[in-house]
Amino acid sequence: MSPAMSLVAETDRENELPESQYQKGVRHLCEKGIEKVPTKYILPLPERPNLSYKSANDININANSSSYNLNLPIIDFSQLQGSNRYHVLNSLAKACEEYGFFQLVNHGIPNQVISDMFHVAKRFFELPFEERSKHMSTDMRSPAVLESLGLLETRKGAESENGNCGLEEFEDGSQLIVMNCYPSCPEPELTLGMAPHSDYGFLTLLLQDQQVKGLQIQHGGNWIFSNGRYKSVLHRVLANSTPRISVASLHSLPFSSVIRPAPKLVNGANPSRYKATDFASFLDYISSCEPRQKNFLESRKVT
């Protein structure tokens, strides 16, 4: 679409809704039967997904690979306990360093549990707005928080008394389950399902819709805990004319922990590249309007 044509598309929007309707979330807007993407969600041209041409920096992640898709490293979880452990651990480290993403197979989670999870998420999002909105809260410590897009269920472990950044701290760490609902979008080429962001924390396990694709990752971004060795990669989700649900389980240290590069990875030759940070700073950052590319880690870089 040429810039002139896009200008016409952006100014020719009828039936814009009152601001109060937007605060009720995108799913609510879609339930109202919108036929065009409201102006406030239309992205400037350079930030829109180019659905016919994928930039070399964008990598689509989905179950059935197409010509644009990168072959993601595959980690066989069942082999982690066997004689192949050393090899699998090496592949895991390489995947985290090179891509910041991998596909986990033979994880042992029963198919029934996975389909129940999707079923529960779907049932929740199908509830009337009045029911869903009972869970609306900005307090991340409440057991369930409804944001405009998804439902977060938070579980906070006991605080660790150990101040170092060893893996044992994760045993008492925090888990956040995010159920994302991407309703059918009338004009997927004008917007995104989820803006570019990097996840906070140690590891995100993502359960994706097998039928509807949308997740894209970009090369770049660094993860604070590893002092830049393992990446918390920038990723985004395309809008789609078919509704999509995903469930992300974010595993991290206790919410109150201060996170900094692991002392073992910092020395004279490799000085700390990131400022210490905590979960509250992350929440402040992602709820701020700028910048659009929400790479929290970049914002914590020592300049």
Ligand SMILES: O=C(O)CCC(=O)C(=O)O
């Ligand atoms: O929906 C997806 O595939 C990704 C969701 C995501 O990036 C997130 O919840 O942080």
Ligand SMILES: [Fe+2]
């Ligand atoms: Fe994410």
